[in-house]
Amino acid sequence: xxxxxxxxxxxxxxxxxxxxxxxxxxxxxxxxxxxxxxxxxxxxxxxxxxxxxxxxxxxxxxxxxxxxxxxxxxxxxxxxxxxxxxxxxxxxxxxxxxxxxxxxxxxxxxxxxxxxxxxxxxxxxxxxxxxxxxxxxxxxxxxxxxx
Amino acid sequence: xxxxxxxxxxxxxxxxxxxxxxxxxxxxxxxxxxxxxxxxxxxxxxxxxxxxxxxxxxxxxxxxxxxxxxxxxxxxxxxxxxxxxxxxxxxxxxxxxxxxxxxxxxxxxxxxxxxxxxxxxxxxxxxxxxxxxxxxxxxxxxxxxxxxxxxxxxxxxxxxxxxxxxxxxxxxxxxxxxxxxxxxxxxxxxxxxxxxxxxxxxxxxxxxxxxxxxxxxxxxxxxxxxxxxxxxxxxxxxxxxxxxxxxxxxxxxxxxxxxxxxxxxxxxxxxxxxxxxxxxxxxxxxxxxxxxxxxxxxxxxxxxxxxxxxxxxxxxxxxxxxxxxxxxxxxxxxxxxxxxxxxxxxxxxxxxxxxxxxxxxxxxxxxxxxxxxxxxxxxxx
Amino acid sequence: xxxxxxxxxxxxxxxxxxxxxxxxxxxxxxxxxxxxxxxxxxxxxxxxxxxxxxxxxxxxxxxxxxxxxxxxxxxxxxxxxxxxxxxxxxxxxxxxxxxxxxxxxxxxxxxxxxxxxxxxxxxxxxxxxxxxxxxxxxxxxxxxxxxxxxxx
Numbered sequence: 001x002x003x004x005x006x007x008x009x010x011x012x013x014x015x016x017x018x019x020x021x022x023x024x025x026x027x028x029x030x031x032x033x034x035x036x037x038x039x040x041x042x043x044x045x046x047x048x049x050x051x052x053x054x055x056x057x058x059x060x061x062x063x064x065x066x067x068x069x070x071x072x073x074x075x076x077x078x079x080x081x082x083x084x085x086x087x088x089x090x091x092x093x094x095x096x097x098x099x100x101x102x103x104x105x106x107x108x109x110x111x112x113x114x115x116x117x118x119x120x121x122x123x124x125x126x127x128x129x130x131x132x133x134x135x136x137x138x139x140x141x142x143x144x145x146x147x
Numbered sequence: 148x149x150x151x152x153x154x155x156x157x158x159x160x161x162x163x164x165x166x167x168x169x170x171x172x173x174x175x176x177x178x179x180x181x182x183x184x185x186x187x188x189x190x191x192x193x194x195x196x197x198x199x200x201x202x203x204x205x206x207x208x209x210x211x212x213x214x215x216x217x218x219x220x221x222x223x224x225x226x227x228x229x230x231x232x233x234x235x236x237x238x239x240x241x242x243x244x245x246x247x248x249x250x251x252x253x254x255x256x257x258x259x260x261x262x263x264x265x266x267x268x269x270x271x272x273x274x275x276x277x278x279x280x281x282x283x284x285x286x287x288x289x290x291x292x293x294x295x296x297x298x299x300x301x302x303x304x305x306x307x308x309x310x311x312x313x314x315x316x317x318x319x320x321x322x323x324x325x326x327x328x329x330x331x332x333x334x335x336x337x338x339x340x341x342x343x344x345x346x347x348x349x350x351x352x353x354x355x356x357x358x359x360x361x362x363x364x365x366x367x368x369x370x371x372x373x374x375x376x377x378x379x380x381x382x383x384x385x386x387x388x389x390x391x392x393x394x395x396x397x398x399x400x401x402x403x404x405x406x407x408x409x410x411x412x413x414x415x416x417x418x419x420x421x422x423x424x425x426x427x428x429x430x431x432x433x434x435x436x437x438x439x440x441x442x443x444x445x446x447x448x449x450x451x452x453x454x455x456x457x458x459x460x461x462x463x464x465x466x467x468x469x470x471x472x473x474x475x476x477x478x479x480x481x482x483x484x485x486x487x488x489x490x491x492x493x494x495x496x497x498x499x500x501x502x503x504x505x506x507x508x509x510x511x512x513x514x515x516x517x518x519x520x521x522x523x524x525x526x527x528x
Numbered sequence: 529x530x531x532x533x534x535x536x537x538x539x540x541x542x543x544x545x546x547x548x549x550x551x552x553x554x555x556x557x558x559x560x561x562x563x564x565x566x567x568x569x570x571x572x573x574x575x576x577x578x579x580x581x582x583x584x585x586x587x588x589x590x591x592x593x594x595x596x597x598x599x600x601x602x603x604x605x606x607x608x609x610x611x612x613x614x615x616x617x618x619x620x621x622x623x624x625x626x627x628x629x630x631x632x633x634x635x636x637x638x639x640x641x642x643x644x645x646x647x648x649x650x651x652x653x654x655x656x657x658x659x660x661x662x663x664x665x666x667x668x669x670x671x672x673x674x675x676x677x678x679x680x
Contacts, residue, residue, distance in 0.1 A: 004556035005669075009273025009547040011201075012617050017260060018204055019168045019536035055174050057214035060181070060188045062174075168536060262618025274551040275581055278671050281629045281642055285620075289609035290631060297607075297655060341620070342629070343610040343650070387587060391631060391640035392579065395607065 024052030027066060032140040035130050039104055041067035049106045071128040072147060073101035080117050093117050099126055099144060111143045152238045153368035153375035154360060154526070156184045157487045161324040161356035161475040164259050169203060172254055173215040176359045180250075181217070184361065184371055188217030191361070192246035197226045197233035197253040197479045201269065202261050216252040216359070229427070230358065230483030231512035231522035235381050237362045247367045254357030255478040258324070263353050266478055267516055272388070284516070285350070287390060289342030291517045292432040294395040296344065299447045303344045307336045308453040309431040310349050310473060316460065317470025319499040322488070324475030325352045349431040349473075356477030358484050374494045379507070380414070380525040382407025388519060398440040400521040401511065405441035408509070412525035417442045417509070421525075423465040423492060423502045424509040425485035427518075429472050434458075437511060437518065438466055465502045468492065482512020486524055493528050554582040557596060563669040567661065569637050571595040577638040600635030601661045602680060607631040607640065610650040626650045632659055632677055647678030 024040055028051045031038040040052025044059040048067050056063050078097035083089050095112040097120070112126065125147035134140040158180035165172060181187060194216060196209040205211065209225040212218075224240075226233040230253040237249035257263035267284035271277050296305065314330045317323040327334075330348075338347040361371070368375035384403035387393055405417070414420045424443050428434035435449035435458075443464055444452055452458055458466040469488035472481055489508040491497045497505075507527040514520045551559070554570060558581045561568040570582030574589040578597050586593055608630040614623050628650060631640040645653060647662075659677040667673040 002553065002556075003550075004553060005551045005559060006548050007274055007278055007551055009277060009549045011269055011545040011547065018539045019260070020539060021168055021170055022537040025537065053214075054171065055178075055215070057219040060178065060217050060219075062178075264615055264620070265618040268615070268618060273547065273549045274555055275671070276642075279642065281644060283615040285613070285615055286609055286611060286629050289611075290607050290629070293609055293655075294607050340610070340612040342612070345609075389579075389583075389639070391642060 021054050023054060023064065024049070027052060029136045029138070029140075033134045033136045035071070035134070037069045037071055037101065037104075037128075038066050039069050039106070041065045047105045048103060050101070050104050050108070067103070069104040070102035071130075073099045073104070073126060075112075075120070075122055075124045075126060076100050076107055077122060078112070078120055080120070095120055097126065097144060110141065112145075113143045114145045150377040151365055152241045152362055152378045153365070154378065154486070154490050155363045155368050155372040155375050156180055157358060157360040157490060158183065159322060159356065159358035159480070159484055159487055161322060161354055161477060161480075161484065162258065163324050163352060163354060165256070165355035167256075167355070169198075169212065169254065169256060170215045172256070172355075172357045173212050173252060173359075176254075176357050177216045177250070177252065180359050180361060186371070188221070190248065191217065191250045192222065192248045193237070193240050194218040194221060194223040194250045194252060195226060195233045195237045195240070196223060197228075197230050197251065197483075198255060199227055199266065199479055202255050202257055202266060202478060204261065212252065216250065222246075227479070228514040228520065229512035229522055230480050231486065231510065231524055232383070234360065234362070234483060234486060234524060235383065235522060238378055238381065241362060241364050247364045249362045251360045251362065251483060252357075253359070253480040253483050255480060256355045257478050258353045258355035263476070263478055270516060282390070285345065286342045287516050288350070288430045288433075289345045290390070291395040291436070292344050292430065295432050295436045298396040299449070301450050304336075305435075305450050305453065306344060306346070306349050306431040307332050308450075309434050310335045312453065312459060313431070313434070313467055313471050313473040314348065316468055316500055317474025320470050320474065321498075322484075323470050324354045324356065326474065345430060345432075351429045351472045351476035354475040354477045356475060356480050356484070358480040358487055360483060360487060374528070376490045376493045376526050376528060378524060379527045380408040380410065380412030381523070382409070382411065383520070383522045385515070385520040388516070390516065393517070395517060396436070398437055398518050398521065400518055401437045401440040401513075401523070404511075404521040404523040405509070408523040408525050412527070414507075414525065418464055420507060421464065421509050422504050422507050423468055423489075424511070425469060425471065425489045426467055426511045427472055427482050427485055427513045428467070429476055429513070431473065433518065434466060434471065437521075441509070441511070441523065443509070460500060460502055468497065468500045468502050470500075482510070482522060485512060486510040486526065489526050493526060552584070554584050554593075558582055559669055559671065561598075562671070562673040563667045565663045565667060565673070567599045567601065567634060567674070569597045569599050571597050578636060579639045580634060580637045580641050597636055599637050603632040603634035603637075603641075603659055603677075605630050605645065605653070605655055605657045605659055605677075606633050607655060608645060608653055610653070628653055630659070630677060643674070644676040645678070646676040
C-alpha cells in the first residue's frame with residue numbers, strides 16, 4: 001500500500017475547563033490538617049463515602065451528613081509496579097494498595113511503604129502515615145504503613 | 148403506530164450559564180422529575196444517556212453520569228447525537244416488551260465549559276475540509292442560508308422576520324436561555340454580521356442545558372400521569388456529508404425523516420393535520436428551509452407566511468411557538484427539548500406560548516453539518 | 529445557603545489529541561496534480577458524476593471511482609458567503625477584513641468546490657460570476673498551491 005501525505009487532524013482542546021463537585025473533597029482536605037478523615041454518610045442506607053459525593057447513588061437522595069472515618073484499615077487488593085507510566089524501570093518496586101479504611105464503605109488508593117513486596121497480602125492491616133507539616137492537600141496523607 | 152409508548156413527564160433547564168457541573172445538573176433534573184412523578188429510580192426499567200463524549204471532555208462519559216441519573220447498577224445504554232435519537236432508542240426498548248419505562252437523559256454544558264462550535268468544527272473531514280481552513284459551523288450555515296434565500300429570491304430581511312418571531316417567543320418562555328425582552332427588528336438587523344447573510348441574532352446562543360424525559364408503555368403511562376402524550380411516529384434520515392455534493396437550499400434528511408414519521412403516524416396532509424411544529428433550526432433560515440422540506444410550508448411562500456403571521460403562535464401552522472433553538476441550544480438536548488415543549492403545548496401547559504388547538508404536533512432534531520441527520524417525531528394526545 | 533459555586537473545583541483539562549491522518553490515494557493524486565497547477569476530479573463508472581476533490585467511493589452507486597478527470601481551471605460561482613469573523617478552535621474573533629468563501633462549479637465537475645474568492649470586493653461579488661483558479665508561483669505539493677479564485 002503506497003504511502004500518502006499525512007495531515008494533522010489534532011483536536012486542540014486546551015480551552016476546556018471543568019468545574020467539579022468539591023464539597024466532599026474540600027471537607028476531607030480541611031480535616032486532614034488535623035489528621036482526621038471525614039466522609040459523608042447517607043442517612044437512609046448508612047453508606048459512608050470518602051471523599052463525600054453530594055448524593056447517595058443507591059438511595060438517589062442528597063446527602064451532606066459528615067461522618068468520621070478511621071485512619072486504619074485493611075488492604076482489599078494491591079498491585080506492585082516495577083515501571084512508571086512510560087515504562088521506565090523504577091529504582092524500587094512501588095506497592096499500590098487499595099485500602100478500605102475502618103468505618104468507610106468506599107476504598108482509597110495509595111502507596112505502601114515499610115514492607116517487602118513479598119510480604120504484602122490481601123487482608124493486611126495498614127495505617128495512614130501523616131505528613132509532619134500538613135497543609136490541607138492530598139499530600140498530607142503521605143503513604144500507608146503496616147499497622 | 149397506535150398508542151403504545153407515551154411521554155409521561157420531563158424536567159429541563161436551559162441558561163447561558165447554569166452555574167453547575169454535569170453531575171449536579173443531571174442529578175437535579177432527574178431527582179426533580181422523579182419527585183414530580185412520585186417515583187424512585189427502581190421504578191425505571193432502563194436508562195438512555197445522550198451526551199457527547201467530546202463535549203463532556205471524557206470518553207465513555209455515560210459511566211460517569213450513570214449514578215447521577217439514577218442508573219447505578221441498572222440497565223443503561225448510550226446514544227450520542229441529538230436527543231431525539233435517544234428518544235427513538237428508548238421508545239424501541241419499550242416496544243420490545245422488555246421494559247415498561249425508560250428515562251432519556253440528555254445534557255451539555257456548551258455555554259460555559261466548551262465552545263459549541265468545536266462540535267461541528269471537529270466533525271469536518273481532516274484530510275481536506277479542515278486543512279483548507281474555510282469551513283466551520285458558521286460559514287457552512289451561511290452558505291446554506293444564501294443558497295436558500297437565492298432559491299426563491301427572498302431578501303435578507305426574511306431572516307430578520309424569522310429571528311424576531313423566534314426571539315419574541317423565547318422572551319415569553321421561562322424555559323428558554325436567551326430571553327430578550329422587547330427585542331426589535333432593528334436590534335436584530337443591527338447585530339453584527341458573522342458570515343453574510345447571518346448576523347449574530349440569527350444564530351443560536353452558546354447554552355448550558357439538560358432535559359430528562361420519562362417514556363412509558365401504554366399500561367404504565369396511564370398509571371403515571373393524567374395526560375400522557377403518545378408517540379405516533381418516528382423517522383430518521385442521514386444525508387451525504389460532503390457539502391459540495393448537497394443541494395444546500397433544501398434538506399433531504401428532513402424530508403425523508405418527516406415522510407417516514409408521518410407515514411407511521413398516518414398523516415397525509417401535514418399542513419391540515421398538524422397543529423404546530425417544533426423544529427431544531429439552529430439558524431434563522433433553517434426554520435423555513437426545514438419546514439418546507441417537511442411539507443409544513445408551501446415552497447417559495449416563506450416570506451409571505453412570516454409577514455402574514457401564518458407561522459406565529461396564533462397563525463395557521465405555528466412553528467417554534469417556544470422560540471426554538473434561537474432561544475437556547477444545548478447540543479445533545481436540543482431536539483429533546485423541542486419534544487418537551489411540544490408536550491407542554493399538547494397538555495395545554497405552555498402559558499404565554501400556548502397555541503390554541505394543540506392535539507397533534509411534529510418535533511424535529513438535527514445533527515451534523517447543516518442538518519446532515521434529521522430525526523422527526525410525531526406526538527399526539 | 530452557601531453559594532453553590534463556592535463548592536466547585538475548577539480544573540483546566542489539557543486535552544490535546546494528536547491525530548494524524550493519511551490523506552489516501554485519491555487526495556494524494558489531487559495534491560500531486562496541484563503541484564503541476566492542474567485540478568483533478570474522479571468519475572463514477574455507474575452514474576458518471578465527477579467529484580472534486582476526487583474520492584474513492586460513490587456513495588449513491590456503491591461503486592469505486594476508477595477514472596481521474598482533469599477539470600477546467602475556470603468555473604461559475606454558485607454560492608458564497610462573506611466572512612466578517614474567524615472561527616478558530618471554537619473561538620470567534622473579528623477578521624482583519626471581510627473575505628469571501630465560495631462554492632465553485634468547475635468545468636467538468638458535477639459537485640461544488642469550496643475555495644477562497646479574491647480580486648473582487650464583498651459588495652460586488654455575486655453568484656453566477658465566472659472565476660478562474662489562481663496559483664502560487666512556486667507550487668510545493670500542498671493544498672495552498674491553489675491559492676484562490678478570481679473573476680475572469
